[in-house]
């Protein structure tokens with residue numbers, strides 16, 4: 231299924247992803263249709279597949295699914311979205 235939405239990753243977004251900082255927003259990976267916190271422990275995706283979202287709802291609306299590794303209870307307290 232094709233996913234859509236998000237914006238192109240900036241150099242700063244890419245640097246944040248690689249250093250796994252805790253920050254606002256999410257990154258989506260268009261090749262897998264998964265979206266993650268920047269602090270997600272998963273392996274970094276290819277940069278060309280990266281899309282940036284401000285809020286989880288935006289990613290969901292584009293057809294992305296929440297990554298299970300960074301959606302653990304507590305991790306996502308900031309937005310409350312999908313915290314269970």
Ligand SMILES: [Zn+2]
Nearest residue numbers: 266270297300
């Ligand atoms: Zn993740």
